[in-house]
Amino acid sequence: MLGKLRRLNQGVSKMALEESERLPSSERRRFLRSGLFTAGGAMVGGALAGIAPRALAATQYPPEIPSWTRTLGSGVVTDPYGVPSPFEKEVIRRNVPWLTADKISSISFTPLQHLKGIITPNGLFFERHHAGRPEIDPQQHRLMIHGLVERPIILSMEDLQRFPSVSQINFIECPANGGMEWRGAQLNSLQFLHGMVSCAEWTGVRLSTLLQEAGIKPEGKWLLAEGADGAAMTRSIPLEKALDDVIVAYAQNGEALRREQGYPIRLVVPGWEGNTHVKWLRRLEVGDKPWMQREETSKYTDLMPDGTAHGFTWVMEAKSVITSPCPEMPLTGNGIHQIEGLAWSGRGKVKAVDVSVDGGQNWQQAQLREPVMSKSLTRFSLEWKWDGTPALLQSRVIDETGYVQPTLTQLIEARGTNSIYHKNSIQTWQVNADGSVVNVQLS
Amino acid sequence: MFSFHKTPRLIASTCCGVLLASIPLVGAAEQTGRYGYGEPATDEQIAAWDIDIRPDGMGLPEGSGTVDEGMAIFETQCSSCHGSFGEGMGRYPKLAGGEGSLTEDRPEKTVGSFWPYASTLWDYIHRAMPFFAPQSLTDDQVYALTAYVLNLNYIVDGDFVANKETLPKVVMPNHDNFTWDDPRPVVNNDRCMKDCKEEATVSDSAAGKNLTPSTTGPLDEGITQ
Known part of the structure; x- marks a missing residue:
């Protein structure tokens, strides 16, 4: 325990040193004189003159007065976009290298073991890409709505944000979550066993609003959603669901979607297979039949013991x-x-x-x-x-x-x-x- | 907070809004269900992006390709991942074989053994293949590759020519083994609270299997199976 704490302290000293090197020389002298640096670790701190003996203590808890109590901290906008404490560096998404052929079409898992509450921080939301994470310029990105509609339209991201917006908290789970465990217990980790579920507050436009804008023709029964990534990922969704609670989301937990989650827009299909929540959404087509795309025939169908397969098993059961x-x-x-x-x-x-x-x-x-x-x-x-x-x-x-x-x-x-x-x-x-x-x- | 940069077009439409401000517009969208945002999609724009193909052939373009043409393209564009005969390299997908394996312990779900529709093959090759250069193939090349992969699976003969007339007529061997109505819930546990079963015994444990990547420290690159 003591050894671990000492290692942590030395880690902080090293970070403090690195931070001081980025400062102008006068600032750096002041920084180095400050207790934050010297008290950070006994080894490094001890090498400098004029240190109170108490600062050499290995612990920071009572009866010691912590070094961070006797010094100034870093100023505002030290991190213009805030990042977690360095002590939280273990809290990261991880992947299972043997699971997929490469990292381009692959999966990473949310560290559920470290999370509190129900909201998954944006940087820790699980990833599932089929052709990697594209870098999309929102000014160049367009959403096309066409097919069996009265008025085929193309919307810019500005256009989308002018529509009335809604916010809802929904989980997204990959239907393959836990799928490595059918034949036995393999992985000894909550993160790898169940980390393909995450939850966020999504803000965007109801799909029903957008489809009303385009005007669904009476024979329209199905919707095809397509991504703008290299997989141009597609799923067929019955209009009944599309008009119920589906949204085209542009925000996740109050900020723009992360690129891993479909920046600038994605579908959120509450309660359904993660794969239907098409990311980097570029196209919505209304049709009268499903399209039987690769992701709903070859993949995301459930093979039964008798060799038959169940398709369109969209709902994620409890x-x-x-x-x-x-x-x-x-x-x-x-x-x-x-x-x-x-x-x-x-x-x-x-x-x-x-x-x-x-x-x-x-x-x-x-x-x-x-x-x-x-x-x-x-x-x-x-x-x-x-x-x-x-x-x-x-x-x-x-x-x-x-x-x-x-x-x-x-x-x-x-x-x-x-x-x-x-x-x-x-x-x-x-x-x-x-x-x-x-x-x-x-x- | 993250409004995207305003373009001249938006400014123009805002100006129009100012000009029209004297006309009462409150509730206009509620009445008509329309906001009038965006632009009409032109036929040319729709044609360029509308790439989906349905089992009945809707969406298939003009053009054609033979099995032999497909073999040559497959060798240069596809075989590094899928193998020359669709056998699959490493963990990249196997495209052929696996007939009769769906009830076995290790089912091989290939185009021939599993895929219910031939149209999906054309659609997917065209939209997402080759993996490293998606949407780079011509329509004729996609027809040829579709013909070749179908032939690898003994679904069409070597003289098959794929085009928008022939492809929808191809019946896939596993077509009838899919159901498209979700039968679930197929299991609904009892909510028993007391003395629900005999003493539980552990049948399998992940301990000692050495399959779990590191859960602390740097990301694990090392474990391979």
């Missing part, structure tokens, strides 16, 4: 997972712990979440943490007194339709192990006597 403890966040000792987690449903609101500590023999209802919103991540927690003996932790969500999250055994009985997508079964974490947590499957 799912939950305990985020603390988890393999990355083991228990630190006996006593009272808050079991915490996330639950969501593509069919509406989370109604309840139950937690088991004995592998599903007995369950207790957890508390839901507000806000509880439709097609959004929802927090739950349950206080648990751990006596230091091994345990099998599970969570089970019930959504407002009454659907109860299934066990893996039930799901495999119904769907076999080849469907890749829509693995929303109950996750089991094995807690060992030393507090470590392991991804396991139960018979």
Whole structure:
């Protein structure tokens, strides 16, 4: 513990030194004289003259007076666009190198183990690109709406922002989230097992507003959405859904969409497969039949044990997972712990979440943490007194339709192990006597 | 906060708004459902971007291509990832083979074994291939590649000529094995709270499998399977 803290302190000293090197010489002298630098680490600090003995202490907590209390911090706009504390450098998206042929058509995972609340920070939202992340100039980008409409139109990004806007908080989950685990427990990490779900406040224009602007012809039944990236990603969406709650979003958590999330515009199709939320949206076509595109035939269809496949399985069924403890966040000792987690449903609101500590023999209802919103991540927690003996932790969500999250055994009985997508079964974490947590499957 | 830079066109339309300000426009959009933003899409603009192809052939352009022509293009443009005969290199997609494998432990979902529509092949090659230079092929080249990949899968003969008449008539071997109505929920667990089952036993554990990339420190480049 002490060693770790010392390493952290030295890290800060190094950063302080680097920061001082960017300053003009007079500023730099003042900076170097300041306690922030000298107290940052005993080794470096000790090499400089005139340091109070107390600054050499290895700790900053009582009875020591922390160095940051006795110095000035950095000024405003030190980071014109703010970034997380350097101490949070582990909180990053990560990928599984063996999963895809390259990083251009690939996936990265949200570090759910580090996140609090229901909103995924924009820089940590999971990524799924089919032809890499394009660099789009919003002034040159256009959205075309055509097909079975009265008035085919082309909208600039300015045009879009003139329409009445709405904001809604929705999760987006890749239907392949957890898809590596059908045949057994493989990955020992919350991030890699479940990190293809994220949640944000999306702001944009209702698709119904835009389609009304173009005027849907009576024979129009389907919508094709197409991206402007090198994959020109497409999905067919029935107009019933398109006119219900779908938006063309240009903002994510209050700022412009991140490039990874479709800058300057993307579709948000609440509760449906992440793949339908077409990013870098450039075209919407109204038609009378689905287009049977590659992403809805060859991919994103569910292969059953008898060799048949189910297509158009758009809804993300209810799912939950305990985020603390988890393999990355083991228990630190006996006593009272808050079991915490996330639950969501593509069919509406989370109604309840139950937690088991004995592998599903007995369950207790957890508390839901507000806000509880439709097609959004929802927090739950349950206080648990751990006596230091091994345990099998599970969570089970019930959504407002009454659907109860299934066990893996039930799901495999119904769907076999080849469907890749829509693995929303109950996750089991094995807690060992030393507090470590392991991804396991139960018979 | 992030309004995109204003263009002269927007300024012009704002000016018009000022000129029209004396006419009561409040609620105009609510009444007509229209705001009048944007520009009409011209036929030329639509034709350039409307690239989707439907199973009934809607969207297929003029042009044609043969299996032999496709083989030559495939060798230079496609084989580095997909292999000369569609067998797939490394983890890049396999395009041929896999017939009868869909019920096996390791199903191979290829164009021949899995894809339900031939039109999807033309559409996808044209919109997204080759991977490193999407939308660089001519329509004739796309027809030729479509013919070649279909032939690799024994779906068409070597003398097949793909064009907008022939392609919609190609019936894919796995066409009838898709359903397009979501049957879910197919599982709905009971919400049992007490004594729900016998003692749970662990059947599999991720511990010690060495498949998990690092979850701390720099991004993991090292683990390969």
